[in-house]
Amino acid sequence: MKSQTVASNVEFKHKQLEDIQLYINGEFVDAESGATFENINPFTNTVINHIAEGRKEDMNKAIAAAKEAFENGPWSKMKLKERVKYIYKIADLIDEANDEIAFLESLDTGLPISQTRNQAARAAENFRFYAKMVETKHNELFPVDDEFINYTLYKPLGVVGLITPWNAPFMLETWKVAPALATGNTVILKPAELSPLTANKLAEIIDKAGLPKGVFNVVHGFGETAGAALVAHPDVKGVSFTGETTTGSIIIKNAADTLKKTSMELGGKSPLIVFEDADLDRALDAAIWGIFSFNGERCTSNSRVFLHKNIKDKFVAALKERVQKIKIGDPMDSSTQLGPLIEKGHFNKVKGYIDLAKEEGCEVVQGTVPEEFKAGNFVPPTLLLNAKNEMRVCQEEIFGPVMAVIEFEDEEEVIKAANDVRYGLAGFVWTNDIKRAHRVADQIEAGMIWINAQNVRDLRIPFGGMKDSGLGREGGHYAFEFYTEPKVIHVAIGDHHIPQFGK
Numbered sequence: 095m096k097s098q099t100v101a102s103n104v105e106f107k108h109k110q111l112e113d114i115q116l117y118i119n120g121e122f123v124d125a126e127s128g129a130t131f132e133n134i135n136p137f138t139n140t141v142i143n144h145i146a147e148g149r150k151e152d153m154n155k156a157i158a159a160a161k162e163a164f165e166n167g168p169w170s171k172m173k174l175k176e177r178v179k180y181i182y183k184i185a186d187l188i189d190e191a192n193d194e195i196a197f198l199e200s201l202d203t204g205l206p207i208s209q210t211r212n213q214a215a216r217a218a219e220n221f222r223f224y225a226k227m228v229e230t231k232h233n234e235l236f237p238v239d240d241e242f243i244n245y246t247l248y249k250p251l252g253v254v255g256l257i258t259p260w261n262a263p264f265m266l267e268t269w270k271v272a273p274a275l276a277t278g279n280t281v282i283l284k285p286a287e288l289s290p291l292t293a294n295k296l297a298e299i300i301d302k303a304g305l306p307k308g309v310f311n312v313v314h315g316f317g318e319t320a321g322a323a324l325v326a327h328p329d330v331k332g333v334s335f336t337g338e339t340t341t342g343s344i345i346i347k348n349a350a351d352t353l354k355k356t357s358m359e360l361g362g363k364s365p366l367i368v369f370e371d372a373d374l375d376r377a378l379d380a381a382i383w384g385i386f387s388f389n390g391e392r393c394t395s396n397s398r399v400f401l402h403k404n405i406k407d408k409f410v411a412a413l414k415e416r417v418q419k420i421k422i423g424d425p426m427d428s429s430t431q432l433g434p435l436i437e438k439g440h441f442n443k444v445k446g447y448i449d450l451a452k453e454e455g456c457e458v459v460q461g462t463v464p465e466e467f468k469a470g471n472f473v474p475p476t477l478l479l480n481a482k483n484e485m486r487v488c489q490e491e492i493f494g495p496v497m498a499v500i501e502f503e504d505e506e507e508v509i510k511a512a513n514d515v516r517y518g519l520a521g522f523v524w525t526n527d528i529k530r531a532h533r534v535a536d537q538i539e540a541g542m543i544w545i546n547a548q549n550v551r552d553l554r555i556p557f558g559g560m561k562d563s564g565l566g567r568e569g570g571h572y573a574f575e576f577y578t579e580p581k582v583i584h585v586a587i588g589d590h591h592i593p594q595f596g597k
């Protein structure tokens with residue numbers, strides 16, 4: 095089967111993308127039903143290619159393969175040194191394919207290629223980081239007087255299901271696949287149906303790395319069918335999910351019957367607070383980057399910006415000037431800063447929120463989409479001025495290039511407003527008063543706070559949210575702990591007392 099259209103202006107433009115199959119038990123295969131769905135380019139709204147639509151029967155096949163690989167294959171019994179060689183190999187192959195991965199990701203999602211290149215590089219680092227972690231992780235030892243030595247072993251869960259979103263597909267997939275494989279699990283990846291290209295590339299890379307068959311499987315398809323079948327299956331021991339809060343809640347309910355371990359990375363509506371003593375130029379750069387990079391489709395974006403009343407006018411004037419200059423364009427152009435949104439439905443949702451902002455009383459200021467790009471799902475960089483925190487546009491996740499600007503007068507008021515939202519993923523505090531910086535950071539209800547910085551990530555930190563933004567943490571040793579079961583071995587080293595019932 096051949097694809098119909100590929101529009102691109104980079105070195106891969108000669109390539110007609112082939113249709114994509116499922117990757118099950120080390121083979122690329124069609125769905126049992128033969129069904130496929132269209133994959134649409136968000137820049138042109140034309141068909142890129144067709145994707146095999148996995149359903150329950152395909153998921154069952156993949157889970158059986160992963161179970162067989164875990165229980166009877168070499169993977170989980172392999173010497174650690176050998177297993178990590180595969181993980182490093184995957185990292186190297188990702189680096190070698192950086193240009194192609196970035197191209198596929200930008201084609202599929204509309205994310206600017208300068209950003210997808212960085213994401214692909216980060217993906218390789220995810221594998222290296224977790225290879226190193228399993229090599230160096232210490233187990234614990236608990237000596238108990240002269241009677242016992244207790245020690246821990248960390249065992250892989252078995253078959254794990256990884257369900258991922260479309261907003262940073264490749265990076266988020268590898269963020270889960272790397273620790274899951276490094277710790278010895280076997281994996282079923284169910285990527286988002288809107289961004290299948292780089293998940294398929296990951297399958298090709300892992301196939302090339304030569305992992306034993308069944309260790310890694312990719313089942314494309316829709317959430318309500320393929321995703322739900324993965325969550326409900328009794329042989330799947332853990333589900334790591336990144337996506338919307340409402341989907342996370344459904345998955346937790348569906349996982350309850352089979353008592354699965356779950357990890358939930360969910361939505362956000364994060365505050366960025368600028369006090370009057372802040373370095374305003376740096377705060378401005380960070381606030382703009384934080385909402386307009388990734389086309390605004392970033393879980394930790396600063397979608398609510400709180401400005402102290404004494405600096406508000408100056409800051410807003412600078413924001414207005416900058417949104418006009420953000421470069422909107424072809425995702426394949428290295429100078430593009432803002433590309434099209436993932437799909438028409440999401441484009442309509444974001445536009446709907448901008449209309450709602452007007453109804454709710456905001457002044458809306460936007461950049462301009464050049465006429466030549468009108469076929470794409472472009473929403474220009476948008477400011478919602480004079481917003482109030484209780485408005486729906488400040489309470490609900492818009493997930494587009496839309497920044498609500500809210501004025502505040504004092505610290506207590508802004509902390510209260512920042513926390514008056516169902517989400518608690520991230521927060522950003524801008525001030526040069528060191529005491530206030532820590533005081534405010536401590537009081538904001540969010541899993542991750544940055545002081546005088548944009549979202550800069552360190553792979554060792556606990557990544558995740560409070561409130562409706564998530565349950566559990568990934569990253570660093572937190573992911574290691576999710577993908578393993580600690581087992582304790584108690585060893586008697588003396589003749590301790592044993593009760594002698596019935597003697």
Ligand code: NAD
Pocket residue numbers: 257258259260261262266284285286287315316317318320321322325336337338339341342344345359360361362392393491493519558559563564
């Ligand atoms: P989504 O919840 O619609 O879909 C995510 C994945 O879940 C997809 O693969 C989808 O097919 C699958 N799915 C849907 N219904 C399912 C079901 N009933 N059972 C099993 N799987 C199901 O999310 P999205 O629109 O792809 O992604 C955007 C959302 O992700 C935003 O809310 C964003 O904030 C969030 N996100 C969070 C983080 C984080 O780390 N907290 C990171 C990135 C994105």
